[in-house]
Amino acid sequence: MPMAEVGLRERKKERTRHTLQREAMRLFTEKGYSETTVAEIAAAADVSTKTLFNYFGSKEDILLAHRRRRIDTLAARLAEHATTMSPRDALLATAEDLLRWLLEGDGESFSTAEQLAQGRLILAVPELRSGALTLLYDAQLRLAAVLHDAYPEALTPVEAAAAVGALIGAMQSAGLSAIARSGSPAETFEAARHAVRVVAGGLDALPPA
Structure with missing residues (x-):
């Protein structure tokens, strides 16, 4: 063809x-x-x-499939950043990639308003909330494996998992908190970005690679 x-x-x-x-x-x-x-x-x-x-595969999958694809993209971006950056900087650059995709779109034509609407729906429906939490857990395991594989001599699996969990968990919690308060798109993503700044100090404990 x-x-x-x-x-x-x-x-x-x-x-x-x-x-x-x-x-x-x-x-x-x-x-x-x-x-x-x-x-x-x-x-x-x-x-x-x-x-x-x-x-x-299901009604739930219609809403969550986009997030699964985003995890694939994030894992690829982290691996790419890790070729030229320290573990700390690679993680922060990947977090910035995620924030930029949420604010500006990631090439799949989902606007900020659409993504926030999806987030509010997920919070409101227990079935979707459970699926989203499972995805978050899977994302953290996947990114931690990528980080450890990129710096096998510098990071233990536990250190990689702790760093990824702290960063992704903080962003997720801060963003969802803003969504639950019916925050505007700007307020929601500023909350997630502020979470990155809060966690960045803790990432200084990571070895330089």
């Missing part, structure tokens, strides 16, 4: 993915998460239910 045709096919798949996610969020907001069915989401996106399941 010609490369141009492959590229067109992938772009069409991404558009369908985004349409499904946006229509799902619209329905969740209008009807409620529990009251919205997968069939309704598929119909709103003008695709079959079978097509929807080609993209997402």
